[in-house]
Amino acid sequence: GNSVTQMEGPVTLSEEAFLTINCTYTATGYPSLFWYVQYPGEGLQLLLKATKADDKGSNKGFEATYRKETTSFHLEKGSVQVSDSAVYFCALSEFTDKLIFGTGTRLQVFP
Amino acid sequence: DTAVSQTPKYLVTQMGNDKSIKCEQNLGHDTMYWYKQDSKKFLKIMFSYNNKELIINETVPNRFSPKSPDKAHLNLHINSLELGDSAVYFCASSQEGRGWETQYFGPGTRLLVL
Numbered sequence: 001g002n003s004v005t006q007m008e009g010p011v012t013l014s015e016e017a018f019l020t021i022n023c024t025y026t027a028t029g030y031p032s033l034f035w036y037v038q039y040p041g042e043g044l045q046l047l048l049k050a051t052k053a054d055d056k057g058s059n060k061g062f063e064a065t066y067r068k069e070t071t072s073f074h075l076e077k078g079s080v081q082v083s084d085s086a087v088y089f090c091a092l093s094e095f096t097d098k099l100i101f102g103t104g105t106r107l108q109v110f111p
Numbered sequence: 112d113t114a115v116s117q118t119p120k121y122l123v124t125q126m127g128n129d130k131s132i133k134c135e136q137n138l139g140h141d142t143m144y145w146y147k148q149d150s151k152k153f154l155k156i157m158f159s160y161n162n163k164e165l166i167i168n169e170t171v172p173n174r175f176s177p178k179s180p181d182k183a184h185l186n187l188h189i190n191s192l193e194l195g196d197s198a199v200y201f202c203a204s205s206q207e208g209r210g211w212e213t214q215y216f217g218p219g220t221r222l223l224v225l
Binding site for chain 1: 115142144151152153154155156159166167169201203205208209210211212213214215216217218219
């Protein structure tokens, strides 16, 4: 079945450091790919998405490119801020609107 | 102007009790969902409804019964609560329930079963 694998956390960075959170997926066809973010005590909100191969999603300085050849959708940001501290979820949906989530990666950014 | 709202925010109850969680969205969306997030933050879909019709039912115990009185509301009733039901329950909605659409999540209901 379809699945999403994310790197284990927590990821701990200093402010202004470069961020990469790895995400790979398994799917039979051409899924849509998402990154959702969950700030402490809140629900999830969409960070970015890509719906076909080679698409790049971007928002708030974060980027991820849909790579079909490596079945990956890694999240990157050039310079993180303390306010980026949150749990990041990679997810996919294929054929239906059923979102399949990865296990989440906690990011902690220190000043 | 909360887009997806849930009540209550916190729910502490004893094993064996019956409880309900309510969800409302004011986005005019056709599709609504319930997700369960366990203590390790793992998120899994439970149900989805499109225009009051059940679409997804992810092998959830039949103690859980969703009810959608209209397309803006999706409530979750849980009978005979068990310790393992302790989790955060999130409601979400999307425009038409298509795979590429953004889902909008509520703030969550933190359920603790003692």
